[in-house]
Amino acid sequence: MKRYIIVVAGGKGTRMGGDVPKQFQLIGGRPIVMVTIEHLHALDPSLNIILVLPQEHIEVWNTLSKEYSFAVPLQLTAGGTTRFHSVQNGLALVDDIDDAIVGVHDGVRPFVSQNVYDNVYREALISGAAIPMIDIHDSLRHIIGSNGASEVVPRDRYRLVQTPQVFKLSILRRAYEQRFVESFTDDASVVEALGHHVVGVEGNRENIKLTTPYDMMIAKTIMECWTPQQEI
DSSP, X not given: OOEEEEEEOOOOOTTTOSSSOGGGSEETTEEHHHHHHHHHHHHOTTOEEEEEEOGGGHHHXXXXXXXXXXXXXXXXXXXXXXXXXXXXHHHTTSOOOTTOEEEEEETTOOOOOHHHHHHHHHHHHHHSEEEEEEEOOSOEEEEETTTTEEEEEOGGGOEEEOSOEEEEHHHHHHHXXXXXXXXXXXXXXXXXTTTOOOEEEEOOXXXXXXXXXXXXXXXXXXXXXXXXXXXX
C-alpha cells in the first residue's frame, strides 16, 4: 500500500490579518505550512506529500524553502479557483496504483496526532473513506429566521470535522470527476455525493485549523507542551 497526502494551502488569510498569507505566518519560528509538512513527514517518513499552493505563492514558497532550509521531499503544484479544483490538481500527481490511499489535509492544521494519522489511514483502507471528528462540548442552537429567535439542538448528534480526510484512490478519483457544486465543503462531501459512506474516527482536539489571531495564540501554547504521541 502506498500512502499519499495532498496538503492544500490556498488561503488568503483575511481573517488572520496582516499582509502575509496565513500559511506563511510563523509558529515556532517557521511558516505554518512548513511546520505542517515537517510534522506529517515525522509521523510517516514514507508518506508521499503533494503541496498545492496558489500560483502566485509558489515563488514565495521557493524563497522560504531556501531561507528555512526546508528539506522534506514533496511534489508541488498550483491550485485552482476553489479548494475542489486545487484537490483535483493535486490528484493529478498521484500515481495510478490499485492499493493507493490518499489523504487531503489543510496546510494550516499542524497538530494531527500519530494516533489519529494511523487510525484514519487504517480505516480508509478498510472502508474506503474515513475522516477524523471530535465531540462538541458547547451547547448548540439553530437560528430561526432573521429576528434572532433560536432553538436548542442536541449536540450529541453533531461532530466537528478535521483533516486529514483519507480515501482509497479509486474512490477519490471518481468523486473528483464530478462537476463542482457549492455544497462541496470538504472532501467527504464530494465523496458522499457519489453515494459512498464516510466513516468517522476519533480526532485529536489539538488538531485545530489556524485561521484567526486567537488560533495563533492557542498554537503557540500547543507548540510548547504537546507531542504527536501524547495528546493533551
